[in-house]
Amino acid sequence: MDSRLLVIALATVALAGSAALPAAAQTDPAVVAKGYKAPRNAFGQPDLSGVWSNATITRLERDPKYGERLALTPAEADAIEGASDKRNARLRANTDTSIKKVDDLPECQSGAQGPACGYNAFWTDPGTRLIRIGGEARTSILTAPANGRLPTAPAAAAGRARTQLGGNFDGPERRALGERCIVGFGGTSGPPMLPVLYNNHYQIQQTRDAVVVLVEMVHDARIIRIGGAHPPAEVRTWMGDSIGRWEGDTLVVETTNLRREQGLRGPQENMKVVERFTRVSPQQILYQFEVVDPLAFAAPVKGEEALNFTKDKIYEYACHEGNYAMTGILAGARQAEKEGKAVEGARGQVKEEGGN
Template sequence: MSRRLLTFALMAAVLAAAAPVAAQTSPAAVAKGYKAQRNAFGQPDLSGVWSNATITRLERDPKYGERLVLTPDEAKTIEGASDQRNARLRANTDTSIKKVDDLPECQSGATGPACGYNAFWTDPGTRLIRIGGEARTSILTAPANGRLPGGPAAGAGAARARGQLGGNFDNPENRALGERCIVGFGGTSGPPMMPVLYNNHYEIHQTGDAVVIVVEMVHDARIVHLGGTHPPAGVRSWMGDSIGRWDGDTLVVETTNLRREEGLRGPEDNMKVIERFTRVSPQQILYQFEVVDPAAFSAPVKGEEAFNFTKDKLYEYACHEGNYAMTGILAGARQAEKEGKAVEGNRGQIKEEGGN
């Protein structure tokens, strides 16, 4: 896959109302004596290519309780185990394996035909999130247990993958947004922007009126207008409508008007996301987010990630070029129906009509 520099037009906006402020940046996260450089517009410079790849999970392992920070020994053990697993996954496939069902685990943790990609094609990161030099137990910082809280829609929403409505095989519109190349897989496009199995790079560009975040996955481009007002609630777009303002050295962004398929836990209508971008050292942006979605969660959800500077360039993401997966999925379901079989669930399970 070839590399290329991305170009695009930046849209201007009218300077006006300010977005609400989320939790303040911890002083410990800012490198001692560091002051972000200013760009030609007098703004803190966030430009460049950044990666949020990490082995830190969104939700915390319950064994850590309300503890956000790992000890150095715990972090060393976790990262060492990850290195060993990666070495194993990069090894040549055992040639004695004759059936696809017997394939060993792949990078995603799946086995057999669900693997999809081996380790050669993936880049999920090899290290834990470190903020202020401390390794984290989870991306989520609130609730205190680092777990997504329940809510009115939790039962139904938790059973659906993000961006997936119905989860059946009747038509393309019922497949996940990432499969359809509309937005990136797993919430990588945001907001909030989440690390995924590969393509975790973001390129940030700034003008006096806007900030553009180019997402490597599916080549999404988030345009954050500096100032202005959100459109009426009925006007919804992919990745929502983002309005930002500068709060000292921090870019604060409020996003509303998200399409209902992009809820953090199942499709909801009124999710609001508040993000804070603070350059805390020459090599890192502290990315903080808060998700307000009363229909899905009983309390606001907050999290923190490290966006680390990289000299890498963004890959050209040709999402469906030469990819016959969608055609195969739907054609397979139609063939199964012709054979008197029912296709159920998100994983394509097939059973005989009237069977168990």
């Protein structure tokens, strides 16, 4: 992002509250590097600025075979990462030029095959390593419930199915937000911020009264003001309304007023997300989140990720320029209907993007 644009964005934030730093902090000392103390910026705040990446092969939900185990053994972690390296090498190989039919195209990074693949693994960057926090490789991003699985409430599942009965190819408003270049797909924009197939970088900039998180995917700029009050519930914004406060070395962010299209794993009306950003070493920010929505989930949902420092730059994400995908998607659906064919995904559950 052009530094001049960032200055303008920060200057236009409605400044409120105080930058005072309470002493209380709730981060497990075991995950903080031995003897490490987060550096302070010019405002006396813990310095979170820089470019960070949450790219990882750790999944959002835990494989049931691990039960309630949050950490992998070193041998298990080595085996998983080794298998991932071999798969990546295979998927990045040149496409067989003898292939004549699109349906015979090989598997791509997302796991799709044939025309659903789009492009091979050369164009993606989902990460190559598991999340490691406090030296432990994790079995899942989710830490609660104890089984690392989303505890979807029965009423929410039924309501989610009803919203899809009209068909997901009826018009652009029914398509995914990423396809419409509104926010990044797969939850990468947040909150909570989740890793996807590529563009997993975040640039953090701070002033005394605001924090900006520039999301590489779709170039979303999320502005977190320090202190203040949320607007009325009827005011809904993309990525919600985020208010931060400092608790010791941790930035705690509460986000409400999210649009229903951005609910975690389906549309929800009153989801609240509480995030915690704690710099635990020169190379890592511990990112923790809690999703509060009793109507959607039968139990509290919490997760942890590692935001790892990178010297990479944020790439421009020119989503709209030359983007003919929406025209093609809807035109293809209309043609299929004329031919009396069922449109895959038009009824029932939509396949989630990003693999999480």
